[in-house]
Amino acid sequence: MPSGGAIAIASKQNLMLRRFYQLSKPVGYFTSYTINDGSLLESLQEEYGPTFEKMTRREKLFLISALATQLCDQSPGRCRDEIYVVGHQVNSSLPLHDREGLLEALSNQVRHGQSLSVEELPIKQ
Template sequence: MSKPLGYYTTHTPGDGSTLDSLQEQYGAAFEKITKREKLVILTVLASGLGCEMDGDCRAEIFDIARVMSERLTMSDRAGVMEAIINQIRWGQNAELVHHS
């Protein structure tokens, strides 16, 4: 069983927020949204967050993502996504070293 939206966010049921409306329409755990639709939401949100952050992305990261997409099972890809989301959320990020 999935946890409700408020477990992961600042949402409080009945607060009249955007999250409250989404929860009312799609369920407390987004159970009325398909896996495919949830992946679309993740794609859009991740892209938006990435655009808001400072800095560039190393070219090799696109290669790593392509290799993962081609070679990992669906379950392992979802697991990598979960790991990355947790690392982003809780600040477990490497700091790039910039050489002059």
Template sequence: MTKPLGYYTSYTPGDDSLLEKVQEQYGSTFERMTKREKLSILMILASNIGAQLEGGVRGEIYAVAREMTDKLSLSDQSGIMQAIIDQARWGQNADAKPVHHS
């Protein structure tokens, strides 16, 4: 995160919000968090958002994710994460049910 927290969120300085408290404790770019801590927050937030969405996850998605962890570099895995975050946030998602080919 090279831009400050307010760039990505509704936080504005002086609003006495949770985001202000987080920024004060960990820095405006989370520079006082380790990479592992940042990834833990990402995992928890992604799980929370995913649990609130309707529908299920196709089994093949778990297989693809496992293959990605086995075969892609950490840099490429991080790139996939960024792409998914951008797509999920800005609505670039399949709305139709998956088509199964026989």
């Protein structure tokens, strides 16, 4: 019979798994993928699972980085110098959970259009 500590650990693991599956949605939720469409998205989902659960954390972060780099390169204009400083400050000062939260917030803002246009950028003198 397991001790009280073992039960508590098992319960915590079950809670974490439940939370993971509640938060993780399949690729099709976020993309134009539909079942049997023969797309790259379908192939990726078949290879790595509907929530990319067969990828490591590092692999997912690499794909995030690759996608962000390509999207940034295709966006008009350039980054203000201060944004490079902000990037360094964020990476060197914020704890992991806050950096992950910023990643999620920025991703949602980019996707749903909460950004200034190039013409609206404030100019520092």
